[in-house]
Amino acid sequence: MKKHTLDKDYIGTFLIRNAVSMMLLVFVVAMIFTKRSFFTADNIVNIINECSVYGVTACAMTVAIICAEFDLSASSVFAWSTVLFVICCNAFGIVAAFFITLASGAVMGAFNGILVAKVRIPAFVATLGTMTAIKGLAYVVTDAQPINTSNETLYAIGQFNILGITIAPIVFALVILIFIWFLKYTRFGRNIYATGGNYEVARLSGINVEFSKFIIFVLLGVCAAISGMLYCSRIMAGWAPYGGDLSLYCVAATVIGGTSLLGGSGGVHRTIIGVLLMAVLFNALTLLGVDGSMQKFIRGLVLITVIMFDAMANLRKRV
Amino acid sequence: MRKVLAIVMAIMLAAITFAGCAKPADQSATADAAKSNGKKIFMSSAYYTAPYGAPLQQAVKDKAAELGYEIQIVDGEANADKQLSQFKTAVADGYDALIYWPGDTASTPPIVEYLNSTGLPWVALNTMVDDSILDKVPCMVCSDEVEIGRALGRLILEYFEKNPSDTKNVAYIEGSPGSSYTTHLTEGINEIIAASDVVILNDHMYSEYDPSKAMTIMDDLLTKFGDKIDLVVTQDGGMFQGAYNAISAAGKLGQFGIICQGQDLIVKEKLESGELYASVAQDPYREGSLSVEMLDKLIKGEKVEQWVVNPTGPIYKADIPNYTWF
Numbered sequence A: 001m002k003k004h005t006l007d008k009d010y011i012g013t014f015l016i017r018n019a020v021s022m023m024l025l026v027f028v029v030a031m032i033f034t035k036r037s038f039f040t041a042d043n044i045v046n047i048i049n050e051c052s053v054y055g056v057t058a059c060a061m062t063v064a065i066i067c068a069e070f071d072l073s074a075s076s077v078f079a080w081s082t083v084l085f086v087i088c089c090n091a092f093g094i095v096a097a098f099f100i101t102l103a104s105g106a107v108m109g110a111f112n113g114i115l116v117a118k119v120r121i122p123a124f125v126a127t128l129g130t131m132t133a134i135k136g137l138a139y140v141v142t143d144a145q146p147i148n149t150s151n152e153t154l155y156a157i158g159q160f161n162i163l164g165i166t167i168a169p170i171v172f173a174l175v176i177l178i179f180i181w182f183l184k185y186t187r188f189g190r191n192i193y194a195t196g197g198n199y200e201v202a203r204l205s206g207i208n209v210e211f212s213k214f215i216i217f218v219l220l221g222v223c224a225a226i227s228g229m230l231y232c233s234r235i236m237a238g239w240a241p242y243g244g245d246l247s248l249y250c251v252a253a254t255v256i257g258g259t260s261l262l263g264g265s266g267g268v269h270r271t272i273i274g275v276l277l278m279a280v281l282f283n284a285l286t287l288l289g290v291d292g293s294m295q296k297f298i299r300g301l302v303l304i305t306v307i308m309f310d311a312m313a314n315l316r317k318r319v
Numbered sequence B: 001m002r003k004v005l006a007i008v009m010a011i012m013l014a015a016i017t018f019a020g021c022a023k024p025a026d027q028s029a030t031a032d033a034a035k036s037n038g039k040k041i042f043m044s045s046a047y048y049t050a051p052y053g054a055p056l057q058q059a060v061k062d063k064a065a066e067l068g069y070e071i072q073i074v075d076g077e078a079n080a081d082k083q084l085s086q087f088k089t090a091v092a093d094g095y096d097a098l099i100y101w102p103g104d105t106a107s108t109p110p111i112v113e114y115l116n117s118t119g120l121p122w123v124a125l126n127t128m129v130d131d132s133i134l135d136k137v138p139c140m141v142c143s144d145e146v147e148i149g150r151a152l153g154r155l156i157l158e159y160f161e162k163n164p165s166d167t168k169n170v171a172y173i174e175g176s177p178g179s180s181y182t183t184h185l186t187e188g189i190n191e192i193i194a195a196s197d198v199v200i201l202n203d204h205m206y207s208e209y210d211p212s213k214a215m216t217i218m219d220d221l222l223t224k225f226g227d228k229i230d231l232v233v234t235q236d237g238g239m240f241q242g243a244y245n246a247i248s249a250a251g252k253l254g255q256f257g258i259i260c261q262g263q264d265l266i267v268k269e270k271l272e273s274g275e276l277y278a279s280v281a282q283d284p285y286r287e288g289s290l291s292v293e294m295l296d297k298l299i300k301g302e303k304v305e306q307w308v309v310n311p312t313g314p315i316y317k318a319d320i321p322n323y324t325w326f
Helices: A002-017 A019-034 A041-066 A074-092 A094-118 A123-142 A152-159 A167-185 A187-197 A199-204 A209-235 A246-257 A268-287 A292-318 B002-021 B025-033 B053-067 B080-092 B108-118 B131-136 B145-162 B180-193 B211-228 B237-249 B265-273 B284-299 B317-322
Strands: B040-045 B070-075 B097-101 B122-125 B140-143 B169-173 B231-234 B257-261 B278-280 B307-310
Touching: A019 A268, A019 A292, A041 A074, A041 A167, A041 A187, A041 A209, A041 A246, A041 A268, A041 B080, A074 A094, A074 A123, A074 A209, A074 A246, A094 A123, A094 A152, A094 A209, A152 A209, A167 A187, A167 A209, A167 A268, A187 A199, A187 A209, A199 A209, A209 B080, A209 B108, A246 A268, A246 A292, A268 A292, A268 B080, A292 B070, B040 B053, B040 B080, B053 B070, B053 B284, B080 B097, B080 B108, B097 B108, B097 B284, B108 B122, B108 B131, B122 B284, B140 B145, B140 B284, B145 B180, B145 B231, B145 B257, B145 B278, B169 B211, B211 B231, B211 B237, B231 B237, B237 B257, B237 B265, B265 B278, B265 B317, B284 B307
Parallel strands: B040 B070, B040 B097, B097 B122, B122 B140, B140 B307, B169 B231, B231 B257, B257 B278
Antiparallel strands: none
16 A cells, blocks of 8 residues: 555656656647648758757756856847857858857856856846847947858858758757766766755865856857857848847746756756757647747746646655 | 645646637638638748737738638747748648748848748748848838838928928937838938938937837937927837827927827827827838738739839828828
């Protein structure tokens, strides 16, 4: 009898803990039977291509959230990167543009890192400021105009695909593997969990918590720059308003995936589920003929539902 | 507590399911208005939630229903990559025709290229495409934005002709930095007033089409320039509303003229009261309706003009009955 109760508890906890994965599964199965066009190679490839550009930054945001931080300026670094990348592509060619944009992302991330880790400004305030400043810089540099490029190599990269899979999912897969290895198999990765779990305990244990916090912002800057360049490869243009929803998208994908906003737990593998769920949901709603306004409503409901599941799981843990 | 959470979640999941399974309103409207011709139109709207978007999208729905098409409109969120993906989803789902409202000019080439590769009839709407691919667009339904600016410029000169003053100082509030609409309107105004002694007092002040931001900007302009202002010009009705509120709160109504562009209800109301000198037409309803008309012709294999211009011109108090207001 006791064993039966334990099994019930185990199943209940399992169901709640994996609610998002199961929601994704239920969505996919329901869509396969509802919409013939959903389970076609073209559509699946489209979903994967679509979610990969933002997915790269979502991975870095997950690491930041594990470290109990987040970065509002990721969207501005993304926009700035599209602008800088296009300007540099036109001026110096794609190779120089790649390294300059990557370095610029790292510098902007490092600046955020210094503000948060060294100057001890709360991440919300610090990144709110840099978000506005970087966006403003992008407007100033371009005189607020969208700019495009006809760089042939970039165009070729944008068009490159293997069975429809473009460069963005390949980069996304690489970033996922690197982050999983980084978090799971390096001491530094484990330090990030410790720092996010309990800052003071981690500090007293001898972990260089300031460096941990600093480096996650550098990673975020670099990943936002990579996302910006991938975006450019798809649309061949740069503009200050691009990627305005990136920061919130990344936080949402991370939370939906099951990484707690309180820090200290979660993982990039979970965020992949979050990114996929958002992309599948968006795609499914479009295929089902749901109007734009209703789509926003449903996406909001899904986010709230997932957070409720998370709250339930936490309650179970405490009981 | 767990029970409460479980109940809340159950309700939410049920709501999501019902909402997801709900038949789109547009399709039922189609059935009511005309016998469906079995063809489906898909529209990606970059500015789905913008005030100008609501009547435009309603017109698209109404015209599609009238002509017997099913229509789905989704929010492209001014994200070119998202719009590209939405079109790919629509093509995979077997839509027969497409309407593309771009978010900006620079990012249009890859999307135009993709739309042409589908072989489906499509039209571009509202925002002009990049010059490099202008000839690849089968039909573009949008206003001549520079001409709207010129119309505003002519109204400015006309206002000063009818209301002579020692100075001709204009406080000017613009939309969004970099948007083709904002840029082109300013270009048109400058073209007309260049040879006159009209002076725009302020540097670029962008309210991003937000009435509350326009109100703040107007407050600042009143503080900075005060009695120097002879005329206030705003780029749309929403911004006019914000500026009007600021002027009213400062007790300066009637001390200088106001001109704007737009066919909002507030514009109509203030034209009627005489507090607004004049407006310039850009009818979103007509624009949306025209896009489906042109698409219908393309679907039927008929020839259409490559650029179908949404007509513009000045609107005075006497012209109010000739226009639709939203």
